[in-house]
Structures are given as C-alpha cells and as structure tokens.
Amino acid sequence: MAKPSGAWIAMQKRRWPLLILLLISLSTALVLITRFASDSCNPSTVSSNSGGSRLAGETALGDARRSPSPLEFMKSKLVLLVSHELSLSGGPLLLMELAFLLRGVGSEVVWITNQKPTEPDDVIYSLEHKMLDHGVQVLSAKGQTAVDIALKADLVVLNTAVAGKWLDAVLKDNVPSVLPKILWWIHEMRGHYFKVEYVKHLPYVAGAMIDSHTTAEYWKTRTQERLGIKMPKTYVVHLGNSNELMEVAENNVAKRVLRQHVRESFGVRNEDLLFAIINSVSRGKGQDLFLRAFYESLQLIQEKKLQVPSMHAMIVGSDLNAQTKFETELRNFVAEKKIQDRVHFVNKTLQVAPYLASIDVLVQNSQARGECFGRITIEAMAFQLPVLGTAAGGTTEIVVHGSTGWLHPAGKEGVTPLAKNIIKLATQKETRLTMGKKGYERVKEQFLEHHMAQRIALVLEEVLQNARRQKQS
Template identity: 80%
Template sequence: MGKSPGAWTGMRKKRWPLMILLLFSLSTATVFFIRSAFDSCSISSSSEASIGRHFSEEKGTEITDTEVSKTAQSLKPNPLDFMKSKLVLLVSHELSLSGGPLLLMELAFLLRGVGAEVVWITNQKLTESDEVIYSLEHKMLNRGVEVFSAKGQKAIDTALKADLVVLNTAVAGKWLDAVLKENVPHVLPKVLWWIHEMRGHYFTLEYVKHLPFVAGAMIDSHTTAEYWKTRTQERLGIKMPDTYVVHLGNSKELMEVAEDHVAKRVLREHVQESLGVRNEDLLFALINSVSRGKGQDLFLHAFHESLQLIQEKKLQVPSLHAVIVGSDMNAQMKFETELRNFVLEKKIHDRVHFVNKTLAVAPYLASIDVLVQNSQAHGECFGRITIEAMAFQLPVLGTAAGGTMEIVVNGTTGLLHPVGKEGVTPLANNIVKLATHVEKRLTMGKKGYERVKERFLEHHMSERIAFVLKEVLRKANSHSHA
C-alpha cells in the first residue's frame, strides 16, 4: 500500500534528526583530511593485492585473508573482545582533524566498545585554547577515554603499566626519548607503531630510530609498507619490525547513510540547490584538503579539456560540473588563488564549484556522480574517501599510485590514470567516457559498492586489527616472561 503525502512527509521529518546526527559525527568515516599532512604517499602496487597479509622479514611468512578470517570467526561476537580490561595507551603526535589522530580515535572507541581501559595522550599540544582540540577531547571523555598530558610521571607510569602502547604516526616516535627516557627499553616490546606518513622528511632517525625494536608496525596499504621497508633500509640503515598491513573500513554510520535511499535523495536535493545545479547535471568531485599534492589543479585542467572534447566531438551529454570540496583560502591562499584564476581565465566559472572544508562529506557523496581521487607523487597511503565514495555507489577516477591501486579495480570499479601532467589527458578522456556511458558509470558504482561490502567495512577492519593486536600482545607477554 502506498504512503499518503502526509505520511511520507512525516517519515522524512523523522529521519532528519538521525541524518543530522550521522552527518556531523566526528567519525573518520565522515571526515576528510582537512590538513594536508598526508599529501603524498606511496609507490604503485597491484590493485588486487591481498588484504590482511602479515609480512615477517625474519621468517618470510605470509598470513592470508582466509587465516585472518578464521581467527576472527573464533573471536565471536566481537573480534576485539579479548581486549576487555586491557590497559591501552594511545600516543598521538597531535589532536586535529587530520587522518592519523582521527583513525587513532576510531581505534580508541572500538576498544572502549569491548571494555578496554583506554588512555590518550597528545605529544604536540597547542598551548592556546583551540576549539577543535577541546571538542575532540570531550568527545573522547564522553566515550570513557581518559585524556591527560603526554609529559610527566603519570604518562611514564601508564606506559610502564599498559598492556599495549600504540604510537600513531612516525612523528609520535619523538615522545619516547623526550618523556620515557631511561624507561624506553622497558616499553618498546609492547609498542605497536601505526604509520600513515610517506613524505620524505619523516624518514629521520630522530623519529624512527626505535622502530626496529617495537613489537610491530601497522600500515594502511601494501604500497606504503613496501616503501617504508625500502626507504628505512636504504636511507637510514635500519630494519622494519614485523609489519602488518591493515586496510581501513567504513563506519556503520557512514554505511547507514549510504544505503538509505530517502536520505540520499534529500541530501542530493539540498546540495544541488546550494550549488545551483540541476538534478540531471553530472557532478565530478574531488574531496580532499586543497593542496598541490591532492592534484586539484591537474583535475581542473583535465575537466576543462573534457569540456573541449565534448564540444569538438559534438557529444550529447548532460551539463558537466566540477566540485572542489576542501577549499581553505587561509591555509592555501597562493595555490587556491591559482585554481580560481584558472577557472576565470578558461571561462568555466559556471561549471566549477568551490566548497569550504567541512566535517560532513556524506551530503556531497550523496550528491555527486563520480569521485575523482587525483593525489599526486606517490599517491594516497590509503584514501578513506575512496571507499566512502564506493559505499555511495560512485565510480572512482583515480591516480595509478599508492593505496588507490589496492582499492580501485581498474575498468571494474573505476578508471585509473597516471600521476603528473601526463595524467591530464587520460583523466579528461575518462571523464568523457563516464559522461557518455551512463550504464558504465552505474555498473562501476555498483561493483564498487559490492567491493566495499566484501572487504572495506568496519567489521573487516576490526578483524584485521584484532589479528594484529593479538600478535603484538603475544610478543609482549613472551618478552615479559623471558
């Protein structure tokens, strides 16, 4: 039986509080990297690289997805249940809306969810009052995560007493000598080092000299892991510890919005109205902090070239629009001015829309037709926005570099193009290809969603992390009894 107009309106109104709550959640699943701390990452790798492998340089062993899955199945109902009552110290280099701290917060909440005692310390804390830090700290406190100073006896005592210490990002390594001092050797055997960075200046002994002696390193993609292994050996002469590759997963909240057709339609209408575009228009969006490393300039060149191709070939396609989500004139004035000047010079200002940085990316994922992941140099370490877009059944046009190649199956869930200027024309051709073949666009989006459901959900991530934590705790216990 069909719903009456009144009932339909009432149902939509009831959904709004839930949608607002979801969209403004500070979960990493609904936050894109506002800062450009992770602008460049890793070298290329096979897009079908298996997930959940454990590379042990000393033993040369690999633990496959099947074995990880079996381990997870034996830990029902929650793969992290064994962490109940364990004391975990999380050390972040900063507390901000960038990827590393937000992922560590996500781990904190997963551990709190199974009854672990979780303590958070931030090594580089701003002295002045900061609303973002205040908000994030209180979000943690409200979830039962204890937050205190990274310096002082309390931090040392907690590190010595903890069952597990997680250092988040290479920069967090500075905390070891600065605070623990002579206690460093006692803590290293129970340290899990979660690394996201790939830029050259992180490869310094000041940050990572203790890396060979920790229980393990956890890295977001195989490409990043290989890069760290090579660079640390060649540049610093040190050896990586046992390294675990853990692909990330979408949160349950993000998936709820992505799978709610009513919510998506309401969000799409709202955003399209705010941008001044029509429902039949095609939107290609790049959702990342605006910086040269994320490739907004090359994307706009490709977009302009695609409009020229459509005009030259007299193709019948809907009106194309480019959306740049992540604008911040204060942080990137020179680069963003360059972008805006290009748009004016090419007279495409009616086709290009700049959207300020925002915590809520879900409305834009619900509103666009294609995600462009154009990160340059070594590409993305992983690229959380990529799996978020795939959850919304969006095809992805990505650079053939870094973690993107482990997420996007070229020709099936999206299309890849080279980094740099040589990637502009291929990207332009791919834009035209998806603009002119609606069936290809929709099929790729559906295939991407299926891939997310198979490997990039929160429970997949929990299973992979659970396997790593069990290994690290086993090593820590064997060391303490040695």
C-alpha cells in the same frame, strides 16, 4: 556565482548530522513497518532475495553489527594512543576510530596528542570532547602522568612516523621498557618522514601496522636503503567503512534528500553531473591537476560537440578562514578559465556523507606515491560511485581498473587521461552505474567495519602475546 559564506557552511555542518539522523530514523521505521506487513502476509518472503535485496542487505549488516566483536579480548586492557596531532586529517581520525572500537569492548583508552597549537583551536576542542563523550581519557603529552600511563599500559599505539619524536622527548630513560609493547601505525608515503630522529626506535617495537601493501614495501625498502635500519614485523591492514557511514550509504531516502539539499545550495540541478575530489586541499592531493583535467574535458566536449549533461566540479577540503597560497592558485585558475559557475569549493568537514550522496563520480587524485590507503575511496564506493584514481599507492589495492573505476598516471602526464576518463563517464551512464554497483559489492566483501576490526584484532592479539613473552623472559 556567489559561494556560501563560512557562517552558512558552519550552520549546515550542524544541521546535517541531525538531518541524517532524522532521515535514518524515519526510513528505518518505514522499513520495519513494511517488513512487518510483508511478514504478516507471507513469512517466506523474509529470506527471499527476489524483490527485496535492499532489505536483505540491511538485515545482513544488522546481524554483523550484533555479532560479538573480534576485539572482545581487549576488554579491561589499558591502551595508550599517541597521535602527533589532532586534526581532521586521516591519521588522527583513524586513531580516534580505533579508540571508539576499543571503548566499545570495554578497553580503558587514554589519548595523547604530541603536537598542539599554543592558541585555542575549535577543531581540537571539538574532537577532544567527542573522545571524552566516548569515555576516552585525554591527557597532556608531557609530564609524569604520561610516563606512568605508558609504563602501565598493556599496549601503546604510535600513530604516524612523526609520533616517534614523543618517545625520547617524554619517556627518556623509560623508552626501552615501553618499546616491546608498541604497535606503530604508519600512514605516511612522503620521503621527508624518513628521518632518524622520527624512526630510530622502529626496529625495536613489537610491530608496525600499515594500511597498504604498497606502502609497507616502500617503508621496508626505504628504511633499509636510506637509514640502514630494519623494519619490525609489519602487518598490512586494509581499512573499513564505519557502520554509521554504511547506514547512510544504504539508505536511499537519506541519500536522495541529501543530494537535493547539497545540490540546491550550489545551484546544481539533479540531472547535472558532479565530479568531486574530497581531500584536504594541498598540492599532494592533486586538486590543481584535477581542475586542469576538468577544464580540458569541457574543452574536448565543446570541440567534439558531444551531448553530455552539464558538468560541475566540487573541491571538498578547503579552509575558508585561512586560504593557503595553493588554494589561491586554484581559485585564480577557476577565475582565469571563467568556470566559476561550474566549480564549487567546500570547507573541510567531518561530515562527508552529504557530499558523497550529492556527487556522481569521486576523483582520487593524490600525487607522487599516492595515498597510503585512501579511506574516502572506499567511502565513495559504499555510495555506489565510480572512482577515477591515480595509479599509485594504496588506491591500486582498492580500485579495480575497468571494473570499479579507472586509474590514470600521477603527475602532469595524468591530466589528459583523467580528462578522457571524465568524458567517458559523462557520456556512458550505464558504465557509471555498473562501476558504482561493482564498487559497492567490493566494499561489502572487504571494506566494512567488522572486516577492519577482524584484521586489527589479529594484529593486537599477536602484539600482546609477544609483549607478554618479552616481559616474562
């Protein structure tokens, strides 16, 4: 089956944000009209949960957004954010989100990217201009201006372990003056990040912020055993979904139209089952093992003559312009097993909502120690999708096994369990729906933007207080 061209994908990426905005505007207008009519006829129905739980949920979310931000104390504070790169990967995007939250309460925010390609890059250009549009200053990583900002800043956030190289390379003799006001936000789980040149200053910063308890424990143990250094005070901060994503996730009209749009573009019918993995394509994310499990599930269904809807798999996170050796392996496997009509590759994108709206199950198949947290997992749960995840890393702190999804082992030993879980969800529609609803409830309880803002606010407040005390002493 022919796949959409890179130009087609690019066109759709430009169209989807507009489509989403149009749908949200239309749906919101309809809700307001309906609510006004309901209020006029029966004012008591406004606070009633019977027959209006959807509207009640929207109202509660709206109230949360209108309430004062817990980050208000950051107003007028100068914050320097240092990222090792600017890309569509999790770390930089999370730091950008923090930048926008801080700008929203009146902080002065400056962004530095430590590693940038020598050639012009469309992604970097786009992301930098998105920050500029939000009032975030974007500066060169090197030079006296960067040093001056670091010395003057109330808070410096280093994003990822690799960003630690920036300290000695740029600040040089000024490093000791800046360390007491550094919050180090760490997202890595892989062992090759544990190098002295990256993290030698880690024990002396104001604090470390890590996205999961599993990752925090791993860093504490690994730094002490391998490098002989102690972690600073470490804060575990679970992430939350953005308000913008929740607006789409809770808009049934938008979801329905996006589902139809995406599925039609790939020749997937509404009644077909679509399993997806949404991560940058790399061996550590486990797309190869997911495809093996998907193929094995098709074989088992055929052998056992099970009655299930037609099943498809989607890999979101490819690079259609520069296919890696690993992605070539994936495509070769699909061709070898003759499942080209069932497997669909999608270019990497910031716009994940259309794909979450179009699928039935998310597979979070990160390998080895798993994800530090895995933002896409809570995003999928917001769309009321069950999650099939590896029993590793922060995924175990998000997915409740047997309730919001099922966990399977990482590595090759997880292929057959994942295949069996795929079959269980394919044959048990009620289980899919129940798990999806429970996942959504869990998101509403713990993983919204205001939850994350509250958790980060507690950390920033303490770090700033400690920095002031050290400055006075």
